[in-house]
Amino acid sequence: xxxxxxxxxGLTGATGAIAAIxxxxxxxxxxxxxxxxxxxxxxxSFVKHNDGFQVSLAIPxxxxxxxxxxxxQWQLDTRIIKWKxxxxxxxxxxxxxxxxxxxxxxxxxxxxxxxPTLIDLGSADMVDIWALARRFPDLFFMVDAQYxxxxxxxxxxxxxxxxxxxNTGVLARRVEETVN
Numbered sequence: 001x002x003x004x005x006x007x008x009x010g011l012t013g014a015t016g017a018i019a020a021i022x023x024x025x026x027x028x029x030x031x032x033x034x035x036x037x038x039x040x041x042x043x044x045s046f047v048k049h050n051d052g053f054q055v056s057l058a059i060p061x062x063x064x065x066x067x068x069x070x071x072x073q074w075q076l077d078t079r080i081i082k083w084k085x086x087x088x089x090x091x092x093x094x095x096x097x098x099x100x101x102x103x104x105x106x107x108x109x110x111x112x113x114x115x116p117t118l119i120d121l122g123s124a125d126m127v128d129i130w131a132l133a134r135r136f137p138d139l140f141f142m143v144d145a146q147y148x149x150x151x152x153x154x155x156x157x158x159x160x161x162x163x164x165x166x167n168t169g170v171l172a173r174r175v176e177e178t179v180n
Contacts, residue, residue: 041163048157071103075152084144
């Protein structure tokens with residue numbers, strides 16, 4: 001009877017240890033997907049027009065905006081709120097707000113001579129969480145960092161880029177299909 005109890009206790013302990021290891025491994029694997037999570041923001045497309053580019057910025061929740069940019073590159077600026085690691089593991093994704101799109105020139109001399117084209121994408125929120133988190137960091141203890149992130153790439157006729165947000169900033173990847 002004593003041997004049987006010892007075996008039962010040993011099996012229960014082994015089962016518990018295996019379950020704990022599986023839970024830790026599963027949690028670890030889940031954390032990798034959370035920390036490398038990317039969220040699609042939208043698509044920006046360019047069509048050459050006179051001395052600039054006609055641009056469409058399609059954001060699913062906000063619709064499509066049309067504007068013109070001058071230059072040979074485009075730049076998208078965003079405001080970022082990044083959570084501390086433990087909040088990210090609990091499922092909190094990096095927050096972002098699109099700030100502006102600008103036309104820019106790769107050549108610094110050309111950039112000095114030409115006025116940049118700037119399109120303001122910021123919203124007129126009543127409460128600016130990004131600014132509050134920067135001003136009162138003790139109140140926003142779950143926030144790891146508040147910063148800006150930009151991406152810039154060439155503007156080319158009939159080229160589109162898919163824009164996404166990662167845990168560390170904004171990303172853009174060229175879309176193989178061309179704009180009509």
